[in-house]
Amino acid sequence: MSTDLAIVPAPVSVEAASGTWFTLEGSTRILAAPGSAEAATAGEQLATVLRRSTGYPLPVSAGPPATRAGAISLELTGDDRLGDEGYELVVTGESATLRANRPAGLFMGAQTLRQLLPPAIEGTTVQPGSWRLPGGRIVDHPRFAWRGAMLDVARHFFTVAEVKRFIDLIALYKLNVLHLHLTDDQGWRIAIGSRPRLATHGGSTQVGGGPGGSYTQPQYAEIVGYARDRHVTVVPEIDVPGHTNAALASYSELSCDGRARELYTGMEVGLSSLCVDEPATWRFLDEVLGELAALTPGPYLHIGGDEVQTLSERQYGGFVERVQQLVGAHGKRAIGWQEIAKARLLPTTAAQWWDPRTGGDAIRAAVRQGTKLVLSPAPMTYLDMKYDEHTRLGLDWAGHVEVRDAYEWEPSTVLDGVGDADVLGVEAPLWSETLRSIADVERMTFPRLPGIAEVGWSPVAARGWEGFRRRLAAHGPRWSAMAVDYHRSPQVPWPDQPARRSGGAR
Numbered sequence: 001m002s003t004d005l006a007i008v009p010a011p012v013s014v015e016a017a018s019g020t021w022f023t024l025e026g027s028t029r030i031l032a033a034p035g036s037a038e039a040a041t042a043g044e045q046l047a048t049v050l051r052r053s054t055g056y057p058l059p060v061s062a063g064p065p066a067t068r069a070g071a072i073s074l075e076l077t078g079d080d081r082l083g084d085e086g087y088e089l090v091v092t093g094e095s096a097t098l099r100a101n102r103p104a105g106l107f108m109g110a111q112t113l114r115q116l117l118p119p120a121i122e123g124t125t126v127q128p129g130s131w132r133l134p135g136g137r138i139v140d141h142p143r144f145a146w147r148g149a150m151l152d153v154a155r156h157f158f159t160v161a162e163v164k165r166f167i168d169l170i171a172l173y174k175l176n177v178l179h180l181h182l183t184d185d186q187g188w189r190i191a192i193g194s195r196p197r198l199a200t201h202g203g204s205t206q207v208g209g210g211p212g213g214s215y216t217q218p219q220y221a222e223i224v225g226y227a228r229d230r231h232v233t234v235v236p237e238i239d240v241p242g243h244t245n246a247a248l249a250s251y252s253e254l255s256c257d258g259r260a261r262e263l264y265t266g267m268e269v270g271l272s273s274l275c276v277d278e279p280a281t282w283r284f285l286d287e288v289l290g291e292l293a294a295l296t297p298g299p300y301l302h303i304g305g306d307e308v309q310t311l312s313e314r315q316y317g318g319f320v321e322r323v324q325q326l327v328g329a330h331g332k333r334a335i336g337w338q339e340i341a342k343a344r345l346l347p348t349t350a351a352q353w354w355d356p357r358t359g360g361d362a363i364r365a366a367v368r369q370g371t372k373l374v375l376s377p378a379p380m381t382y383l384d385m386k387y388d389e390h391t392r393l394g395l396d397w398a399g400h401v402e403v404r405d406a407y408e409w410e411p412s413t414v415l416d417g418v419g420d421a422d423v424l425g426v427e428a429p430l431w432s433e434t435l436r437s438i439a440d441v442e443r444m445t446f447p448r449l450p451g452i453a454e455v456g457w458s459p460v461a462a463r464g465w466e467g468f469r470r471r472l473a474a475h476g477p478r479w480s481a482m483a484v485d486y487h488r489s490p491q492v493p494w495p496d497q498p499a500r501r502s503g504g505a506r
Contacts, residue, residue, distance in 0.1 A: 006474035007115050008450045009174055009457035010467075011140040020135025022091050024117075026056050029071040031063035038103035039074045045229075046072070046110045050117075053481075055126035072113070073097045074106050085176070085231075086141025089113060091133045104231040105141075108174050112138060115172075119477035127481075144411070146374055146425025147456035148177030148235070149383075149449060151441070152432040154184035154246075155267075156206050157213035162438040164226050169445070169484065171230040173453035178227050179235045179302060179427060185245035185264045185272055189214045190236070194287040195251065201263075202246035207433050209265050220295055228297065235335065236292055239304030240285065241311065241319050245272040253280040267433045270309035276319045285326060293330035300350070301327050306337035317343040324349050335374065341366040350424060353415060354378055364417040372424045373415075380409045381452055383430040383444050387487055393434050393444055403472070403489045407451030408465055426456040439485040446479055446486035447472055469493065 005014065030047050032039035043060040051058050063071070077099050082088065087100040087109030098109040116134060120127040149170045151163065158166075167178060182189045188202035191214055203214035215223070224234045244254070245264045252260040256275035264271070274281045293301060303323055308316055320343035324334040328348065335350040341362040345351070352374040353363055367373065378385070378398035385401040386394040406428075412420045428449055435441055450472060454463060469492050476494045479486045488494055 005116065005134065006471045007112055007138075008468075008471055008475060009454035010462040010471070011112065011138045012459055012462065013139045015137040017092070017135035017137075020091070020093050021132045022093060022096050022135065024050065024054060024056065024058075024072075024131035024133075025070075027070060028056060028058060029063075030058055030060045031068065031071045031073040032060060033073075033075045034062040034064060036062075036076050039076055039106060041229075042103060042106035042110060043072075043074050045107070046074075046113070049114060050121065050131075052125070053121050053123040053127045054131055068095045068097060071095055074110075075099045076103070076106070077101060082139075083141050085174075086139075087112070088140075089138045091116075091135045091137075093135060096133055104176075107171075107231045108142075109140070111172050111174055112140065115475075115478075119474070119481050122478050122481040124483075142174070142457045143420075143459060144423060144425035144456045146177055146427065147175045147453060148179050148374070148425065148427035149175055149445075150179035150181055150237075150376075150427060150429035152181040152184070152384075152430060153189050154181050154187045154206075154239075154432075156210075156432040156436055157187060157189060157203075158432075158438065158441070159213070160215065160219050160222055162441075163223050165438060166441065166445075167223075167227050167230060167232055169442070169482075170449065170453075171232055173450050174457050175449075175453055176232055177235055177425075177427065178232050179237060179429070180223075181237045181239065181302075181429075181431075183238050183246060183304075184243045185269075186266075187212045187214075188246040188250065190220055190292065191216050192288050192291050193217070194291065195284065197250040198247060198288075202250040205263050205265055207265055207267060217291075217295055224296065224298075233298040233300075234296060235298060235300045235302050236296055237302035237304055238288060238292065239302075239306070240323065241274040241276050241316070242270065242272060242306065242308035243304060244274050247274070247284075248272055251284065253278070254284060269307045273308060273310040274319075276311060276315050282322075282326075285323060289323075289326055289332075290330050293327075293332050296332070299333050300335050301330075301332045302352075303327060303334050303336045303340070305340040306354075308339065313342070319343075320345075338363055341371065345369070345371050350374060352376055352427065354382075354429070356415075360415065363415065367418055367422045373418060373422055374424050374427050375411050375414065376427045376429050377409070377414055380405055380414075381426065381428045383428050383448055384432070384434070387448075387489060391487075393440055395431075395433065401448065403447055403451055403469070403491050404465060406448040407454065407463075407468055409455065410460070411455065426452060428452045442485045443487050446484055447475070447489055447492060450475065 199214035248261040327334040
């Protein structure tokens with residue numbers, strides 16, 4: 001097992017066994033530890049991927065270690081030294097053995113195993129080739145507990161199938177949070193039983209016009225369940241008190257003048273707000289957050305809180321303090337964009353830092369009071385920023401974000417006064433003002449997202465730009481096999497392109 005394998009994110013440790021290979025063949029089995037339904041589930045998930053391209057039956061069955069020869073074995077050890085998501089992968093000439101303390105660790109290890117196989121393993125039809133795993137031992141576990149991607153389904157709507165594909169792609173790189181931005185001025189995307197017009201009227205359009213769309217509650221539950229099976233937690237966002245024109249258009253009592261707003265299909269921000277001092281607003285929020293909490297097994301509800309320009313500081317602070325208590329009353333923890341740090345936050349409330357241009361003092365003060373942060377600095381992590389001046393899609397208010405920008409930043413130093421102990425993790429937001437298709441989503445996501453995934457997973461000692469760009473290049477053929485429409489950044493030496501410089505000095 002070479003120490004320069006094309007694994008992303010980079011593992012904690014790799015020990016090579018030079019010249020040793022385990023080859024998948026028609027007789028290869030996948031063994032799950034006897035009596036372990038979780039290991040059997042992880043084995044079946046892995047087999048489903050491998051069967052498509054190899055054409056091998058790869059039966060999944062229970063079997064003790066003594067029958068490991070000729071098999072891929074998955075074992076839950078009960079050894080908590082690897083934590084919830086860590087794993088050990090040992091490959092010999094006779095077998096491959098994946099061990100973990102928890103089912104999530106088996107899933108994460110299976111993603112590494114996939115990346116050790118040739119890129120054609122990701123094909124959806126039977127492919128020719130030799131399916132060999134390099135010998136050696138990998139021990140791996142994440143640096144941060146929160147490693148997320150945000151998909152904005154409010155500015156442009158994406159179907160259940162498209163969201164599932166996005167989940168599959170982020171899970172391959174060991175991300176474990178899907179933040180769904182469900183509501184904004186341009187659209188409301190989740191059905192609320194007590195407020196049906198939110199979806200039927202508020203969800204009926206999108207940026208630039210068009211039909212919009214929304215998820216029924218069973219469809220949302222389907223997304224949540226699909227993510228859960230891949231050890232991804234869904235964090236739904238109801239953006240309040242601003243970014244609420246779709247709600248104001250649906251229910252007139254949410255506006256201070258009692259008038260319903262017109263549906264909005266533009267791209268401006270800061271144009272709307274709930275009437276935060278009215279009892280009708282709080283009845284509305286109680287109903288919406290209550291229904292969403294009941295549908296969401298994860299611990300967090302995202303309350304937005306960003307770019308509010310029509311409320312006084314008193315009104316805004318009072319709103320945040322009250323809405324986070326309402327989230328808690330429904331059994332969840334609140335998280336909001338960095339602006340919420342201007343209010344008094346509960347010990348359970350987290351903040352998402354996104355704009356290095358402003359709010360640093362408030363964020364640092366909140367951290368000193370115990371608030372934990374999710375780091376999403378726009379100049380490094382916003383996947384809707386253009387790669388360069390020639391990029392067809394995206395925006396550029398935070399500058400251009402190339403692969404190196406997304407990769408070469410350090411969470412413990414990016415914000416003065418904030419260290420690892422203050423950080424829940426990292427997240428890459430993808431806003432969809434200019435994105436109309438899942439192909440658009442993929443092109444802006446790849447190849448930048450794997451770099452952010454490595455920032456969140458890998459130890460500092462395992463990271464380095466030159467090594468990363470070489471490893472990342474090997475994923476181009478893998479994405480092609482998956483029909484992913486990715487951006488061919490000139491900073492990455494893609495295998496089918498001439499060698500290039502690494503993109504200049506930093």
